[in-house]
Amino acid sequence: MSAEYSIRALLGSSLLPANEARILLADVINKHYQLPRSALLSKDDLALSPIALSDWKTLESKRLAGEPIAYLIGKKGFHEIELTVAPGVLIPRPETELLVDLALDAIKQVAGTVTVLDLGTGSGAIALAIAHSANHAMVTATDQSIAALQIAQQNARNLKLDKRVNFKQGSWYQALEGNDQFDVIVSNPPYIAKGDIHLGQGDLRFEPQSALTDELDGLSSLKVIIFGTNAHLKPEGLIAVEHGFDQGNAVMGMMAEAGFRDIQNHTDLAGHPRVSTARK
Structure with missing residues (x-):
């Protein structure tokens, strides 16, 4: 040659x-x-x-x-794990590691087995990163996409975490049975508003739109998650959600309206407001 x-x-x-x-x-x-x-x-x-x-x-x-590198090679590093990714799931991003770190900090404060709920798990990135780093955490991960859940379950098997992460199909809390309750609830829901120019740029052009935008104002999924916690978050439990850089005040306002306390906003490595947390 x-x-x-x-x-x-x-x-x-x-x-x-x-x-x-x-x-x-x-x-x-x-x-x-x-x-x-x-x-x-x-x-x-x-x-x-x-x-x-x-x-x-x-x-x-x-x-x-313009096709994303993660899709081309079929994998993406996230937190301390490597994940299989494909066009049916959102590509895990470094800023979402903040959400994992905040959840892990809360988990350390709970003695014994800790129950965690990851809503809209996609590739399983958040759920599996938490399970990987917190041996005493039992994680439930939901997604409405069967294709996404298949990828997430494969990742769990690859990482030998399938015994500690339970996947359920359905939209947000509808995937749960009865009044299952958790110590920590986390989510990185679609929060880009319909028509946002970023949806037509870069990797976002190739990622599943349902994982990026709610096709409304970008806040509707966050609202469902925050106001739906009452039946599923234990007293003193933590909720942590990722959101857009300009949505922090709106998200914290919803948390206050839902009756949460200790409401805080956290910035990512770029200095952008990225995750809001609160206690029940």
Whole structure:
């Protein structure tokens, strides 16, 4: 195979940003040669086989067309775990790790087994990250999408957490049986308003719209979650929800109206108001 198809040459000639090209090419050489990412440097004279080269060109062209890297390689790191992701689920984002950290802080304050509810679990990112980091947590995760739940259940099996995370299908609290109650309720619901220009930009163009927008003002799902806690959150229990950077006051207002105390807003690493918490 010609040197023009070596790892060094392909990275040098790619129109992708260097970091993106490395991620995609690392996936190709791992798949075809079982080589780690470090081989991009240590074996950069390796010339790709015709099949591997074809895979690389396909991934490169799809990324140039805007398809998310996470969907192209089928995985995404989140908190301390790696998740399988596909077009049927939202791609886990770093800012959502704040929601996990806040839940873990609350879990540490509860003695014995802690029950956690993750509403709208998608790939299972939040539920599985919590279960991974808190051995005494038993997590229930709901989603109305059967396709999303199948991905989440596969992730649970891959991470060997399927004994501590129970998945249920249905819209928000409708997935639960009776008056199941929990110590902690968390959710990253669709909170982008209908018609928001961001829905037509970047990765969001390829992600499931039902996981991004409520097709209304961006607050309707948050309202259902906050006002629906009464039957499902234990006394002194914590609710934590992710929201848009400009929705903090509205969300905290709903929490106050619903009778919560110790209402707080928390900023993400970019300094944006991202998660609101409260106690029953």
